[in-house]
Amino acid sequence: MTARTQQLQHSRQQVQQRIQNACIDGKRNPDEVNLLAVSKTKPFTDILAMAQAGQQDFGENYLQEALDKITQAPQLTWHFIGPIQSNKTRPIAENFAWVHSVDRVKIARRLSEQRPTDLPPLKILLAVNIDQETSKSGFTPQELHDAVAEISHLPNITLRGLMTIPKARDDFSEQRAVFAKMKHLLDKLQQQNPQLQLDQLSMGMSGDLEAAIFEGATWVRIGTDLFGARNYSLQT
Numbered sequence: 273m274t275a276r277t278q279q280l281q282h283s284r285q286q287v288q289q290r291i292q293n294a295c296i297d298g299k300r301n302p303d304e305v306n307l308l309a310v311s312k313t314k315p316f317t318d319i320l321a322m323a324q325a326g327q328q329d330f331g332e333n334y335l336q337e338a339l340d341k342i343t344q345a346p347q348l349t350w351h352f353i354g355p356i357q358s359n360k361t362r363p364i365a366e367n368f369a370w371v372h373s374v375d376r377v378k379i380a381r382r383l384s385e386q387r388p389t390d391l392p393p394l395k396i397l398l399a400v401n402i403d404q405e406t407s408k409s410g411f412t413p414q415e416l417h418d419a420v421a422e423i424s425h426l427p428n429i430t431l432r433g434l435m436t437i438p439k440a441r442d443d444f445s446e447q448r449a450v451f452a453k454m455k456h457l458l459d460k461l462q463q464q465n466p467q468l469q470l471d472q473l474s475m476g477m478s479g480d481l482e483a484a485i486f487e488g489a490t491w492v493r494i495g496t497d498l499f500g501a502r503n504y505s506l507q508t
């Protein structure tokens with residue numbers, strides 16, 4: 273085993289320990305909290321090492337980089353978590369199991385049209401601009417009700433819940449307050465749409481996974497604390 277493989281296995285164990293502790297403290301069932309390894313900018317050898325350590329789910333932000341990796345490891349479960357240009361939806365519809373970053377009804381429509389019918393339905397989450405930042409994409413909380421009504425009847429995709437990337441906050445109770453708003457939005461949508469299975473909340477990253485788990489996260493998306501800091505200058 274290489275030193276890098278050992279390092280990655282160790283960091284995964286540490287993150288899983290944090291998740292377990294947060295589940296205990298936050299009274300969550302650990303079976304309902306999943307670790308998504310965010311591997312953007314990281315080499316394929318890192319992904320293989322993580323997979324050898326037992327990691328099944330990987331998240332990627334950049335389409336071409338993701339496709340290169342998926343071709344080499346189609347047996348892993350791939351999640352698209354980056355910004356989506358509407359002319360790039362086809363390869364996303366064809367190559368991923370999950371999309372966390374659906375930020376417009378138009379994108380959902382295209383993914384639905386372009387999802388190959390011989391694959392299981394694409395599982396999607398709606399990105400919520402929870403802090404209502406003008407610089408950020410995503411649905412505002414007020415837009416969600418109508419968006420769900422339009423998206424939920426589309427074929428070949430299954431709407432499963434919500435995702436968010438809040439502003440970075442240091443204070444634990446402030447982090448929790450934002451994630452609690454997300455949980456409230458999801459619960460309200462589920463009540464309004466009892467025929468749907470809206471049970472997934474993608475929230476929490478390296479700096480705030482504990483707060484997210486306390487408030488109901490089912491996917492924590494972890495990059496830095498699994499793979500180390502990203503060096504964007506190495507990207508092609």
Ligand SMILES: *Cc1c(COP(=O)(O)O)cnc(C)c1O
Nearest residue numbers: 310353477478493494495496497
């Ligand atoms: C990069 C990224 C992450 C991982 O963030 P870390 O702070 O490195 O854990 C999670 N979610 C999204 C959408 C990302 O782009």
